[in-house]
């Protein structure tokens with residue numbers, strides 16, 4: 001099969017990602033073989049391709065927002081049928097035995113493995129996934145709409161929970177791409193007032209169209225103090241701005257896996273009055289199941305831009321340059 005491969009991490013516009021010939025993967029005993037229908041494009045794919053994240057598997061095929069169908073499975077798999085629609089997401093394996101796993105924090109498992117980083121992902125016609133980590137997707141959401149839910153949506157949902165937003169609270173979203181625009185919809189459906197702070201007129205317009213109370217540039221102050229904020233933009237310089245925008249007792253959650261350095265913080269204006277600064281690390285399968293159910297219940301709509309899978313390099317370059325709002329989704333045209 002023809003699959004995308006990070007041959008040598010570097011700038012995507014200089015060819016870090018190449019189409020190469022790879023064998024169709026073979027499912028391990030506890031894995032599903034999945035025929036990829038679509039694969040969402042996540043900013044983490046960009047970080048893998050450009051070397052912001054260390055190489056875990058040389059020549060890896062990125063992609064961890066896969067909607068596909070079961071094409072086969074290993075001998076130990078029970079409960080799946082060939083042809084069934086499944087989702088493949090970022091969290092791929094945990095040991096299930098460590099102290100973190102035991103207390104329900106499998107997102108912190110030191111032995112965790114990730115799709116499209118430790119193992120080949122969905123920028124290819126076929127991929128594999130441990131059956132225990134495959135998601136069953138709610139009916140009523142089509143393939144293209146479902147793909148961004150699988151990472152952008154799930155991570156945004158964990159970030160929302162980590163931001164400790166009180167019921168009916170005021171939520172600030174810094175950056176408004178694939179993850180934030182899904183998170184915003186659930187937050188508003190649950191009664192939040194959402195303020196969006198982001199560069200890019202198209203993203204600000206999308207925010208207002210979805211029902212945000214305000215949309216301003218990322219370095220401006222929101223029109224009212226925030227109970228909670230989530231930093232989606234991978235820009236450490238925004239941390240002090242977001243902390244200053246918080247009301248007393250407010251919480252800032254940082255959603256990204258990668259963040260440029262955070263400048264020195266001023267204690268009195270940025271942390272005092274019990275403001276909290278939290279990171280968000282991956283997600284648990286429970287986060288995923290909870291979010292997918294909420295997405296179906298609230299009819300969350302992903303704003304998507306379809307690209308043929310054969311143009312994944314272009315999609316990543318466009319993501320890097322901020323040339324679209326919402327989320328890019330690759331539609332499989334490879335074999």
Ligand SMILES: [Zn+2]
Nearest residue numbers: 096098101109
């Ligand atoms: Zn563990």
Ligand SMILES: [Zn+2]
Nearest residue numbers: 042044151152
């Ligand atoms: Zn992702």
